[in-house]
Amino acid sequence: MSGKPAYDWNNVYEQARSLIESGECKPQFAALARALNISRPTIQQAFLREFGLYAADLKNLASKSRSDEVESVEPDGNGDVKIKVKGNSMTVEGGKRITTLKQLIEAAEIDLDEWEIERHVINKWEVAGKFGHAGSEHFELQDLRQVKAWLVRRKPVAQEPVVSPVVLKIQAVKKPQPKKADWKIALGLFDPHVGFLRDQRTADLTALHDRAALDVSLQLAQDLKPDVLAFGGDWLDLAEWSDKFARSPDMWFTTQPAVIEAAWWMAHFKMTSPDARTVMIPGNHENRLVKSLLSHMLQAYDLRSADGLDLPPLLSIERLLGLQSMGIEYTENYPDGSIWLNDQVEIEHGDVTASRSGATATKVVEDSVHTRIFGHIHRTELAYKTLRGSSGYRRIAAFSPGCLCHVDGRVPGAGKDTNWQQGIAVIYFKDDGEHIIHPVGIDNGMAFFQGRLYEAREDACDELDEIVKQAMATPTA
């Protein structure tokens, strides 16, 4: 007789499960071995051999019932039936004395109210048997059969765990940045209408432009460091230069502080990205200067100083704002001026207007075969169109980001029911024509972009206040 103890492994399994379930034992073979006084290799090998369990499976043992997993019974004591139960399935295999399905079910004592026979097979084969006494043996062929059945529970029971939580490992990912080698960033700033109305009694100035919106845009430019800066027209309101409507005395002699303030903002935008291509595209309001000269002072039109014949005319937007000294390009006059970011994207001031929200962008995109980014309407509108060509599909847009002036009707000609919105354009683009548009809406001195809140700073314009006050200290009349 062997010296090794014989274990009832089904009983050991139940004891192990109970120990782990009660917390008396850690789900480890070493701990179970100590608690059950069985050597660790013996229990570990037996659990693998008998139940197919590895060390990692022990932690799940507490939630499992052995009877739900595998059960073997031998009703007649001759090993004539083998039963395996796993969850809601059962396989029953008959021995040599079982030749029919009915015999198999009866021998295995299966309750057919609980189990349903899903399918069965009866394998038959012949073997030669030796019969008779010694010296007179003879051989006969015998039929042997094996019956096997697969059954399922009529009322399935829940298998634990019924639902396993999905565990996701979430790791912080590096914030993606556009590859500067391929993608560039353009910032489009439209329609601040820099200008003032001066109270005739107190001489207080009311700005037409919204310093809060401009400061939010400036902070965003400081973060973006764009490759292209586009001042998209109507940067100066030039109310007193227009004869389109009756000019009130409030508008007179406000050009000087407006010019100083507009140049201050442009210089600060330029400083956010000194190497950026920076362009001013004049709008219809800058064109007021040209039209006024042509109508009322033709002799001053295109007039240059003797020591600056190569410079822009004396009475021009370029000279008034000092664009050359700031390194800012100036395009053709309105409405022809525009710049192209690549062969698919054009930035212009725009000259199309429709009264309903969204109608201008709809009209522009209908009439276009490339993306056009424009101001002039002071509304935020974006419309796309997909074009089919020989090389595939191409998406183009008409985009008006909105303005940077006040939207409360104070800008001359606006009216109290004006339908304007503030915003700026951020355009990611590649030289090959690809481009992605990001509208950035501004509301009450606040904007969100790339997950960051931008708010206007209260002291951002302190220096500017002083400069403008000095410019207005000795108004000429």
Ligand SMILES: [Fe+2]
């Ligand atoms: Fe405008």
Ligand SMILES: [Fe+2]
């Ligand atoms: Fe305009």
